[in-house]
Amino acid sequence: MATTGEAQPNQVSRHQEVGHKSLLQSDALYQYILETSVHPREPEAMKELREVTAKHPWNLMTTSADEGQFLNMLIKLINAKNTMEIGVYTGYSLLATALALPDDGKILAMDINRENYELGLPSIQKAGVAHKIDFREGPALPVLDQMLEDGKYHGTFDFIFVDADKDNYLNYHKRLIDLVKVGGVIGYDNTLWNGSVAAPPDAPMRKYVRYYRDFVLELNKALAVDPRIEICMLPVGDGITLCRRIS
Ligand SMILES: C[S@@+](CC[C@H](N)C(=O)[O-])C[C@H]1O[C@@H](n2cnc3c(N)ncnc32)[C@H](O)[C@@H]1O
Numbered sequence: 001m002a003t004t005g006e007a008q009p010n011q012v013s014r015h016q017e018v019g020h021k022s023l024l025q026s027d028a029l030y031q032y033i034l035e036t037s038v039h040p041r042e043p044e045a046m047k048e049l050r051e052v053t054a055k056h057p058w059n060l061m062t063t064s065a066d067e068g069q070f071l072n073m074l075i076k077l078i079n080a081k082n083t084m085e086i087g088v089y090t091g092y093s094l095l096a097t098a099l100a101l102p103d104d105g106k107i108l109a110m111d112i113n114r115e116n117y118e119l120g121l122p123s124i125q126k127a128g129v130a131h132k133i134d135f136r137e138g139p140a141l142p143v144l145d146q147m148l149e150d151g152k153y154h155g156t157f158d159f160i161f162v163d164a165d166k167d168n169y170l171n172y173h174k175r176l177i178d179l180v181k182v183g184g185v186i187g188y189d190n191t192l193w194n195g196s197v198a199a200p201p202d203a204p205m206r207k208y209v210r211y212y213r214d215f216v217l218e219l220n221k222a223l224a225v226d227p228r229i230e231i232c233m234l235p236v237g238d239g240i241t242l243c244r245r246i247s
Contacts, residue, residue: 023192023235030066038065045127046095049120053090056119061089063163063189067237068096071161071187074242075100078185080158084108086140086172087164087189091120097161098129107133110140111164140164144175155181163189166212169219173243177228180245186229191220192239 024030042050042065053062063071071093075083081102088094088111097107111117114137124130136143147153157180162172169188176186191197193216196209205213220241223231229243 023195023239033066038069041069043099043127045123046092046099048126049090049092049095049123052119052123053092056090056116058089058116063093063096064237065092067189067240068092070234070236070240072096072100074185074187075159078159080184081105082156082158084110084157084160084176084179086110086160086162088117088135089113089120089163090116091124093161093163094133095120095124095127095129097159098124098132099127101129101132103132105132108143109133109135110143111135111137112139113137141168141171141175144172144179148175148178154178155184157181158184160184160186161189162186166190166193166219167215169215170222173219173222173226177226177245182245182247184245186243186245188219188223188241188243190238191216191233191241192235194238197239 024033039047046065046068050062050065053059075097080100081104083097083101083106085094085097085107088109094107094109098105101107109117114135117135117137121130124133155178157176160176160180162169162176173186173188180186193213194209196203196205196213197217197220199205220233223229223241223243226243228247229245231241231243233239233241
């Protein structure tokens with residue numbers, strides 16, 4: 001999920017509302033990144049999907065263009081082939097992933113809402129990568145449980161991107177750690193949660209920011225001490241924590 005910002009230094013004081021600040025020093029700096037290295041390089045289909053999404057009432061949920069570029073690069077760097085995405089919305093991160101995978105690469109993509117996925121689907125089809133996507137409508141947890149029960153999916157995923165219900169991230173982690181291969185990567189999105197993770201507890205926050213904040217804090221704490229993974233928390237988008245499985 002992306003965040004929007006204002007042209008001010010990004011320090012959250014007790015008096016500022018959390019939930020509408022860029023994580024960077026200024027909006028101008030963020031614009032610089034977009035204009036210099038992201039938008040000029042954005043594939044046509046991703047641009048089209050981004051523009052379609054911008055007209056949707058829940059567009060705040062979309063993955064930002066800089067994060068899409070990051071995911072695309074990461075997937076190529078680790079030579080991922082078998083991937084999973086939890087939380088698709090209109091499919092911006094999904095398309096970034098699909099474009100990065102080899103022609104026989106796969107993405108198991110899950111979302112409780114098919115309608116939004118179908119909004120972005122024409123752009124995905126135009127890009128010629130729809131054949132890599134296995135979209136499943138419905139909550140992700142039961143699908144993960146089924147895969148674990150089957151047994152044959154243990155340690156099979158090269159890359160997993162989690163960008164859905166934040167109150168379930170720890171439940172996802174408990175399962176995904178067995179599904180990702182040793183050496184594979186799980187990326188948890190929104191781990192800086194609009195900057196709220198570092199705000200004083202009594203700082204004004206939008207209701208949804210406050211509600212999910214405790215879950216994100218709990219996840220961050222758990223990941224920091226999990227001996228099965230190496231981690232790296234990046235201030236890209238709304239914060240993404242990469243977890244590389246080591247055992
Ligand atoms: C932040 S959006 C995903 C953004 C997406 N990655 C993108 O690039 O635009 C979160 C998505 O998670 C989905 N979601 C919420 N709860 C879910 C669940 N239990 N299982 C699967 N998807 C869920 C929502 O329907 C929503 O589309």
